[in-house]
Amino acid sequence: DAGVIQSPRHEVTEMGQEVTLRCKPISGHNSLFWYRQTMMRGLELLIYFNNNVPIDDSGMPEDRFSAKMPNASFSTLKIQPSEPRDSAVYFCASSLRWNTEAFFGQGTRLTVV
Amino acid sequence: GQQLNQSPQSMFIQEGEDVSMNCTSSSIFNTWLWYKQEPGEGPVLLIALYKAGELTSNGRLTAQFGITRKDSFLNISASIPSDVGIYFCAGYMEYGNKLVFGAGTILRVKS
Numbered sequence: 001d002a003g004v005i006q007s008p009r010h011e012v013t014e015m016g017q018e019v020t021l022r023c024k025p026i027s028g029h030n031s032l033f034w035y036r037q038t039m040m041r042g043l044e045l046l047i048y049f050n051n052n053v054p055i056d057d058s059g060m061p062e063d064r065f066s067a068k069m070p071n072a073s074f075s076t077l078k079i080q081p082s083e084p085r086d087s088a089v090y091f092c093a094s095s096l097r098w099n100t101e102a103f104f105g106q107g108t109r110l111t112v113v
Numbered sequence: 114g115q116q117l118n119q120s121p122q123s124m125f126i127q128e129g130e131d132v133s134m135n136c137t138s139s140s141i142f143n144t145w146l147w148y149k150q151e152p153g154e155g156p157v158l159l160i161a162l163y164k165a166g167e168l169t170s171n172g173r174l175t176a177q178f179g180i181t182r183k184d185s186f187l188n189i190s191a192s193i194p195s196d197v198g199i200y201f202c203a204g205y206m207e208y209g210n211k212l213v214f215g216a217g218t219i220l221r222v223k224s
Contacts, residue, residue, distance in 0.1 A: 043214040099205045104155035
């Protein structure tokens with residue numbers, strides 16, 4: 001099993017640009033989570049999906065952030081326009097279903113300059 | 114803000130010592146998960162707990178799901194240098210289905 005796959009691993013972009021982060025969950029998993037990790041705020045849950053449907057997006061910091069899951073094997077997190085304070089490591093995780101073990105990807109380190 | 118209170122924030126211990134860390138909350142959780150994160154990597158699952166009172170081991174690691182469903186602890190016995198990293202507790206909240214994380218415990222081991 002390849003595990004959760006995220007791309008890119010690193011992204012450096014200029015303030016104001018659009019950024020798209022990608023995630024491929026483990027095959028057969030029905031729940032998908034997006035987290036942001038910073039030194040100050042730790043691991044914050046941004047949004048999660050169940051069966052491709054967004055269940056709770058209350059952690060999305062602003063309207064500049066949006067996430068989609070068009071099918072069971074792909075999800076995106078988009079920031080438009082990006083700002084320097086968005087710099088962080090963004091993780092995607094998936095689980096077989098709610099309330100079960102969640103497995104993480106290796107993350108995308110985003111730097112907005 | 115953090116819905117899970119994890120302590121201690123950091124530990125610097127001698128190789129061979131036992132380690133204990135815990136997480137508490139005012140909310141009830143259905144599942145507790147413990148993770149370890151190393152630099153540049155994503156959190157890696159160590160132990161999953163599904164029932165109140167459950168005690169589970171994974172090698173030198175032992176974790177328990179508190180009876181009240183509001184807390185959990187992780188013990189590491191006979192620490193070794195490769196135990197260094199950040200340990201996180203996480204839990205699925207009873208209401209809202211969210212998987213939330215504690216702030217982490219930084220473990221350093223001196224050999």
